[in-house]
Amino acid sequence: QKEVEQNSGPLSVPEGAIASLNCTYSDRVSQSFFWYRQYSGKSPELIMSIYSNGDKEDGRFTAQLNKASQYVSLLIRDSQPSDSATYLCAVNRRGNQFYFGTGTSLTVIP
Amino acid sequence: DGGITQSPKYLFRKEGQNVTLSCEQNLNHDAMYWYRQDPGQGLRLIYYSQIVNDFQKGDIAEGYSVSREKKESFPLTVTSAQKNPTAFYLCASTPGYGSSWPAGYEQYFGPGTRLTVT
Numbered sequence: 069q070k071e072v073e074q075n076s077g078p079l080s081v082p083e084g085a086i087a088s089l090n091c092t093y094s095d096r097v098s099q100s101f102f103w104y105r106q107y108s109g110k111s112p113e114l115i116m117s118i119y120s121n122g123d124k125e126d127g128r129f130t131a132q133l134n135k136a137s138q139y140v141s142l143l144i145r146d147s148q149p150s151d152s153a154t155y156l157c158a159v160n161r162r163g164n165q166f167y168f169g170t171g172t173s174l175t176v177i178p
Numbered sequence: 179d180g181g182i183t184q185s186p187k188y189l190f191r192k193e194g195q196n197v198t199l200s201c202e203q204n205l206n207h208d209a210m211y212w213y214r215q216d217p218g219q220g221l222r223l224i225y226y227s228q229i230v231n232d233f234q235k236g237d238i239a240e241g242y243s244v245s246r247e248k249k250e251s252f253p254l255t256v257t258s259a260q261k262n263p264t265a266f267y268l269c270a271s272t273p274g275y276g277s278s279w280p281a282g283y284e285q286y287f288g289p290g291t292r293l294t295v296t
Contacts, residue, residue: 111268111287111288165226168220171220
């Protein structure tokens with residue numbers, strides 16, 4: 069079983085819609101959770117981190133964490149064409165290593 | 179500007195040659211990491227280092243070597259023993275254990291080096 073799993077997509081949404089990206093993780097002791105955005109040919113950029121159950125909002129982005137279900141999601145409201153990218157989910161167990169999913173490709177259609 | 183720099187951006191080598199990828203950070207971060215990314219795959223950890231003069235193997239260390247002689251520098255050598263070295267190489271850092279939880283575990287990436295071996 070992989071440490072972190074994401075649907076690879078591609079996910080397509082129209083401009084202005086809500087994009088919903090999902091991630092599950094296998095180790096219950098995971099304590100910190102991250103979402104990265106990666107444009108084609110570029111390195112990952114940290115866009116959200118979440119550590120407690122519930123929602124965390126930052127602008128158009130909302131991260132949701134449910135530790136009981138081992139599930140973390142990212143909602144992007146009012147999606148823009150510039151949001152088109154691959155989104156990587158990552159977890160850390162308060163240790164040295166980070167575990168990454170393979171990413172979900174998002175396309176926002178104008 | 180604080181950040182992580184990697185050089186060169188693109189690197190071409192012949193098979194059988196060793197090559198060293200540079201990674202420098204001026205964020206005063208303790209921990210540094212090297213990942214490899216192949217098309218359609220997630221990030222795979224090669225090596226990481228929490229402090230100067232100490233480093234640990236990641237999941238795919240075979241054919242790679244690193245050094246950590248200075249806090250700000252963590253070069254990666256891709257040796258001729260690496261069977262399939264063509265990939266996108268990413269260096270990352272986190273503030274490290276000396277920082278407060280949880281912000282000390284936010285990981286930031288450099289721009290990457292794309293290595294092609296023919």
